[in-house]
Amino acid sequence: MLDDDPYRYCPLCGAGLEEFHDGERARKRCPACGWVRYRNPTVGVALILLTEQGLWLGRRRSGGWCIPCGHVEWDESLEQAARREALEELGVVVSLESVFNVSSNFHDPEQHTVGVWYLARAEGLDQARPGGDLVELRPFPLDALPELVFPTDRVVVDRLRRSAGRPPGAD
Ligand SMILES: [Zn+2]
CATH class of the missing domain: 3.90.79.10 (Nucleoside Triphosphate Pyrophosphohydrolase)
Incomplete structure (x- = not known):
């Protein structure tokens, strides 16, 4: 589900996003500023x-x-x-x-x-x-x-x- 996400970089600070698991599902977050990519409709x-x-x-x-x-x-x-x-x-x-x-x-x-x-x-x-x-x-x-x-x-x-x-x- 993350493979088709076009977000590669943090929109706030530009650092490369990393994958993590928040306990419910895999998401992306910024290792520099902590921004989490919630992908919603x-x-x-x-x-x-x-x-x-x-x-x-x-x-x-x-x-x-x-x-x-x-x-x-x-x-x-x-x-x-x-x-x-x-x-x-x-x-x-x-x-x-x-x-x-x-x-x-x-x-x-x-x-x-x-x-x-x-x-x-x-x-x-x-x-x-x-x-x-x-x-x-x-x-x-x-x-x-x-x-x-x-x-x-x-x-x-x-x-x-x-x-x-x-x-x-x-x-
Ligand atoms: Zn960031």
């Missing part, structure tokens, strides 16, 4: 916007469709991040209804994340404009979605299909 938020036209998806600059999403910045709450991403990636103001799904994402070996998918509503989605990581934005009927680039989005979509027509959270 970051947090992401995603916006489920389901209208009469379907589920709004974004096509990414790097290719493929996804539920609009982004990382939570250091000084943001989950909700602030979700609203900011809506403004950046769709150009709309959203109101957050509820958390629909929370899941670990392991598809990017460089950066594991924990994703929080919000059910959200927005006025004026027809005027939505793609921004941020997105180059295209449109709704798809739940039974006619394109291939989704993130594996956990596929899990969320399966859940959405099963709960379609029922109130949010009514599992």
Whole structure:
């Protein structure tokens, strides 16, 4: 698990990191200043916007469709991040209804994340404009979605299909 960690040097003082075992697992630490490398996932938020036209998806600059999403910045709450991403990636103001799904994402070996998918509503989605990581934005009927680039989005979509027509959270 340490082999794929790109950290080789202490980010505080530049000394070469050494491996040690803290009693629970192997980690890296700096022999000079004692800094310990804790490798943790970051947090992401995603916006489920389901209208009469379907589920709004974004096509990414790097290719493929996804539920609009982004990382939570250091000084943001989950909700602030979700609203900011809506403004950046769709150009709309959203109101957050509820958390629909929370899941670990392991598809990017460089950066594991924990994703929080919000059910959200927005006025004026027809005027939505793609921004941020997105180059295209449109709704798809739940039974006619394109291939989704993130594996956990596929899990969320399966859940959405099963709960379609029922109130949010009514599992
Ligand atoms: Zn150091």
